[in-house]
Amino acid sequence: MSGEEKIFFQEAFDSNWIAPLGPQVDAFEKEVADYVGIEHTLALSSGTAALHLALEVLGVSSGDIVFCSDLTFVASANVIRYQGATPVFIDCNMVSWTMCPKALQKAMDQEQKPKAVIVTDLYGQSADYEAIYKICNAFKIPVISDAAEAFGADYKGKKCGGIGDINILSFNGNKIITTSGGGMMLSHNEEWIQKARKLATQSRENAVHYEHKMVGYNYRLSNLLAAVGRGQLKVLDDRVEKRRIIFETYKNALSNIDGIDFMPEADYGISNQWLTVCTVDPKKLGIDRNKIIHAMEKENIECRPIWKPMHLQPLFSGEKLYAIVETPNSDKLFRNGLCLPSGTNLSEEDQKKIINIIFTQLD
Ligand SMILES: *Cc1c(COP(=O)(O)O)cnc(C)c1O
Helix, strand or coil, rough: CCCCCHHHHHHHHHHCCCCCCHHHHHHHHHHHHHHCCCCCEEECCCCHHHHHHHHHCCCCCCCCEEEEECCCCCCCHHHHHCCCCCEEECCEEECCCCHHHHHHHHHHHHHHCCCCEEEEEEEHCCCCHHHHHHHHHHHCCCEEEEECCCCCCCCCCCCCCCCEEEEEEEECCCCCCCCCEEEEEEECCCHHHHHHHHEEEECCCCCCCCEEEECCEEEEHHHHHHHHHHHHCCHHHHHHHHHCCCCCCCHHHCCCCEEECCCCCCCEEEEECCCCCEEEEEHHHHCCHHHHHHHHHHHCCCEECCCCCCCCHHHHHCCCEEECCCCCCCHHHHHEEEEECCCCCCHHHHHHHHEEEEEEEHC
């Protein structure tokens, strides 16, 4: 927390708006819209809720296909199942670890046309939207940008969370800024946001009594949590700067080691470096990723493998994956990928300790 949150939180208390709506929610929606550079925003209880409503708004239902990044967090794909639709996974490329446009093109040529494409901005790095739009526009297929991990990042001078036809952000406790739990849907299309707003409030019709024509959800963000979000928003750019320094420090210390490679930063954007992620090649290094994780564990330091690709999840066994290489890139990355401690409150001293543990393992 930055300290600023308390001021807005007190405001929320004083106004007695202790509800999933209120002045803090309205202000938070407007401030995020201004930051991202997009007209319409809807504050929600989670990023997952935002993804779910994105599919609802686009009319995705059973029998439909939705393309989805293979290397992502499970929330991106779970929502496809909520709708009874079928996911088709698209491999990543090695230059950005985000959706491979060539694999997307291959799926578009060979597969039933999808109702939407869900593209993840991975670990704070934007996908290559120009290349993706070139393919999707040819068939007028909407792009949902899952920017949950990439708030504060850029793609060609535009903010992530404002590039897709529908965009989602997350303010979960592990993200670069947080409301403890929360999310947002963002779009240039006012009609979609209005529709989602109604769905998120139990699809209540405009009447004095409680009138409902369709199924709805209880997905709005609490006014108290929106107050926290407003305070956090003030330090978003500082957080990005800090995470980028953490990334640079790891990179300077470790990238000369033959066998450790960092997730490349694509030249089209600026990553928020939400997590510093690298691969550990056991053939070159003599030790594998898991050995480093265990060594850290002994020192009470948490390290984890990168996301397990969706096509390898038991939940999605039997679903298709499109890749342009024999062994999918996501498999290769998952085998050796390691997330290093990257919290904004990581001290220089602690980071030195982490780096030293890695060096000790190499001896
Ligand atoms: C965190 C995350 C989500 C889900 O956000 P919640 O607010 O936790 O529901 C979705 N997609 C990706 C890529 C994420 O990292």
